[in-house]
Amino acid sequence: MNEDERIRVVLGEVLREKRRGKIDMTEEFAALIDIDVEELRKIENGLELPSIPTLFKIRTKNGLSIDDLFDTMKNKLEKNELIRKGRNDSLFWSKxxxxxxSNYINRLY
Structure with missing residues (x-):
């Protein structure tokens, strides 16, 4: 998987996790932000990137700041990269x- 694919997948994971914290049903959320449910599924499954207006709608309805979105993505990407490299030492697990x-603390605020 290349860097663009990893970013697309992680973005979808983060958006899905944030949505499920507010609204569990994909169909309900798609209607709320006025996009096709299949488009939302593709975004959340990392199959396609959202347009800027769609990302703005998703982010706004989830009460998610751009900083929170990118910080969460960065942390997930770092964690995935460490796991992908297969490091099995104390430095790896401490990271x-x-x-x-950091993710837990960010969710509290």
């Missing part, structure tokens, strides 16, 4: 714990 702690 994973640091990323998870």
């Amino acid at each position: 994973i714990k640091e990323i998870e702690k």
Whole structure:
């Protein structure tokens, strides 16, 4: 998987996780932001990138700032990269714990 694909997949994961925190049903959320449910599914499954207006609608309805979105994506990408490299040492696991702690703290605020 190349860098663009990883970013697309992680963006979809983050948007899906944030949506599920507010509205569980994909159909309901798609109607709320006025996009086709299949388009939302493709975005959340990392099959396509949203347009800027669609990303803005998703972000706004989820109460998600751009900073929060990008910070969460960055942390997930870092964690995935470490796991992908298959490192199995104490530095690896301490970095994973640091990323998870950061994600947890970000969700609190």
